[in-house]
Amino acid sequence: MRLQEGDIAVSLGTSDTVFVWLQQPRPALEGHVFCNPVDQEAYMGLLCFKNGSLTRERVRNECAGGSWEVFSSFLRDTPLGNHGNIGFYFDTMEITPPAVGVHRFDRDDNKVSSVCPQAEVKALVEGQFLSRRLHAERLGYKIIPGTRVLATGGASSNKDILQVLSDVFNAPVFTIDVSNSSCLGSAYRALHGLVAESGVSFSEAVRNAPEPQLAVTPNPAAQELLQNRQRNDPIG
Structure with missing residues (x-):
């Protein structure tokens, strides 16, 4: 690259x-x-x-009827930050970090058992990439x-x-x-x-x-949203 x-x-x-x-x-x-x-x-x-495209495909099948087109429309139509919903989706034992299971949280950081399909898709993809950035920054x-x-x-x-x-x-x-x-x-x-x-x-x-x-290119509102999220998140 x-x-x-x-x-x-x-x-x-x-x-x-x-x-x-x-x-x-x-x-x-x-x-x-x-x-x-x-x-x-x-x-x-x-x-x-470890939980990359296979996890995205599993959520696509369950929430978007197996259609990448529908999956993509959910990403487009759900706003930045997903109304505060976030998720961590470890279908199999993850490498980074070593964890397993599906963990969803609402805007008040309460753990919830489910969200609507649109929010599920956005929570998955935002959660995956937030994890990628967090762990990269931890390495310097x-x-x-x-x-x-x-x-x-x-x-x-x-x-x-x-x-x-x-x-x-x-x-x-x-x-x-x-x-x-x-x-x-x-x-x-x-x-x-x-x-x-x-x-x-x-x-x-x-x-x-x-x-x-x-x-x-990034949405201009994305950085402000991330900064607000980090200020409100004690884990950072």
Whole structure:
């Protein structure tokens, strides 16, 4: 995905995986910190979430009649913040954090057993991406001016899902035309390996590669809503 400082890559597949460029990492029990493969002065954070697209598909089947079109309309038609409803959906034992079960909360932070289908869909997707951002920030990731979210994986073809991702991270979301980004990345690294001995940096080696395409931009009201939520949430 050719990350730069401030970028975050989100792979939306069977499991959701998050990669972040870190300058000052904060190692934690949840997540991993590696040497940055393209910059010896930086680090790379990796987070894996087991309940990704399969959980989204399960909620789609139960709440949207198995239709991604209906699922997307629920995301579009339900306002930012979902009237205060939020949920954490761990159909199987999660990796980040180690937890299981479905946990729904209303605007007063009371646990509830169910919500309407529209609120369920929005609670799922907002809850997933809020978790991605929270755990990334715990590893030391910071959103800075110019931050881009680079999305790949099967769900990255759904612009309404990407819109929620953009709103949660308050950053534009970009995608690439190649569906198998891991193979493309291997080719980029091989190219860099051929020229690295001559002092060519990774960014210079792939400077002629196609740029990612802008998919969505954040709703201007999203950041204010997140700040209000954080002020009212003792967990942060």
